[in-house]
Amino acid sequence: MTAIDVRNLTKHYKVPIKQPGLLASVKSLFSQEYEEKHAVEQMSFQIEAGEIVGLLGSNGAGKTTMMKMLSGILHPTSGTCSVLGYTPWERKQEFQKSIAMIMGQKNSLWWDLPAADSFLLNKEIYDIPDKDYHETLNHMVEILDVKRLLTTPVRNLSLGERMKMEIIAGFLHQPKVVFLDEPTIGLDLTSQYAIRDFIRTMNSQRKVTIILTSHYMADIQELCKRVIIVNKGTKLYDGQLSHVAEDFSDVKLISIDLERDVEDAVLASIGEVVGRDVLKVTLQVPRNEIPQAIAKLGSLPVVDVNISEIPIDRVIERTLAEGKVRVNQ
Ligand SMILES: Nc1ncnc2c1ncn2[C@@H]1O[C@H](COP(=O)(O)OP(=O)(O)OP(=O)(O)O)[C@@H](O)[C@H]1O
Ligand SMILES: [Mg+2]
Structure with missing residues (x-):
């Protein structure tokens, strides 16, 4: 079954052209000129349910923009996309309940509260039944070994500990499709291993379909057989990782x-x-x-x-x- 079907997806950002100097700044108050930034250009691919696919590309290649469109955070400029049969940017409630977007560079948890409180809030938002909530939470807390940290305010957690909590928050409602944007960025090796193991477990045990971006080759090699390589917003390669990176392993x-x-x-x-x-x-x-x-x-x-x-x-x-x-x- 195809979980994600992307056709000619394109995103152009309109960005103001900023001329240097004060006079230019004043002028721009009256007539602002814009240029178009082609972040994602005519991207097409299909992903089967249960796959883990790595989205690779240099800084600014368009990976996060792509993931934002797939998770419904951004409207595309043109093109179509279906995730589990839904058009993401319509943001239907059933769609939101079936997916998660986890970003290593963004914090979604309440900063001053313990992670346990944010999890409870997610339970309400996603309407997770008691039994499922406790089972899923206990299972994830055990795999990621964070039980003793559940009552610590998030602002007092280390980067790796906070990321583990972000990941638990994202998986709590048992999404079928998960977008992971640099989930291991800046983490030490032990935390990288733990998160990698967790992602692998969720994929093999729960058949979660995953698109992953990472700047760490080890993440991609450990988790993804298939990679899509993007360069300046366009697709450069779509196929087996072994075909492009065998001799690097x-x-x-x-x-x-x-x-x-x-x-x-x-x-x-x-x-x-x-x-x-x-x-x-x-x-x-x-x-x-x-x-x-x-x-x-x-x-x-x-x-x-x-x-x-x-x-x-x-x-x-x-x-x-x-x-x-x-x-x-
Ligand atoms: N909100 C925005 N407004 C204008 N331009 C943007 C915006 N977000 C991203 N861009 C531009 O779009 C391009 C793609 O950005 P994107 O964040 O998708 O890249 P990325 O592949 O995720 O890069 P990285 O590996 O650094 O995270 C970049 O040139 C970026 O400057
Ligand atoms: Mg990015």
């Missing part, structure tokens, strides 16, 4: 700051040099060769080392560069 980046120059050949003997800016070097190294690489770095004039996952932007850049563009409409 087992490598990490080692970024080093050098005290003085080191020959390229020496660096190349440690790992593939994928970035070099005078004394700043980025090496790509297979995960299982990291210890040896670190050991080799010991003999170089290194002042700082940082190991990280491959950023999603590299996957996107390469998809663009290699012309791996394949769009199944």
Whole structure:
């Protein structure tokens, strides 16, 4: 069954053109000029019930705008979309009860109240029966291990703890489709794992259909078989993640700051040099060769080392560069 059907969805924002200077500001009070920003352009895709799809794209690619239209927060400029048979922006009550939009960068909980109070409020808003409410809440509180924090005012929770509460609030009414916009942004690894596990559980146990955006490759690799890559508002790729990121799954980046120059050949003997800016070097190294690489770095004039996952932007850049563009409409 198709859960989400998007056809030619387009969103242009009208933004005022701001000329520099005071005179221009005064003039703009009388005649304001606008330009159109093409945030999402003719996007089409279908998602089956029970899928988890990753929406990937660089900053400003149009991901959040897309999710806002799918969840009914924004009207599109043109195009159509059906989520579980509803047109999102009509905001029918049954539609609102069937979906959730969870944004890592936005707070939806009452700041001065404990999360437990916000959950109760959601129970009223969504008209959740007592039994379902307690069962769902207990289950989620257990998986995310936040029982002792339920009575702490939200403003006193850490970022990771607050995000777990946001996620519980979003899933409490047992939505069938959930839009997760950067649910792990800024979180430490332990919280990222916990949230990832939770999302996987909700998908496998409850068959929740999920669209996920994240700037962390690990989130996407752990959760999504299929990805839709967007670039400047248009769809660049729609298909298996393995097709675009297979060879990235087992490598990490080692970024080093050098005290003085080191020959390229020496660096190349440690790992593939994928970035070099005078004394700043980025090496790509297979995960299982990291210890040896670190050991080799010991003999170089290194002042700082940082190991990280491959950023999603590299996957996107390469998809663009290699012309791996394949769009199944
Ligand atoms: N309310 C708005 N008014 C005008 N322009 C907007 C508005 N919201 C977003 N935009 C513009 O639309 C484009 C897409 O923004 P969007 O937030 O959807 O990107 P994104 O893919 O979610 O990026 P990020 O990864 O940084 O979250 C950007 O150029 C942005 O500046
Ligand atoms: Mg965004």
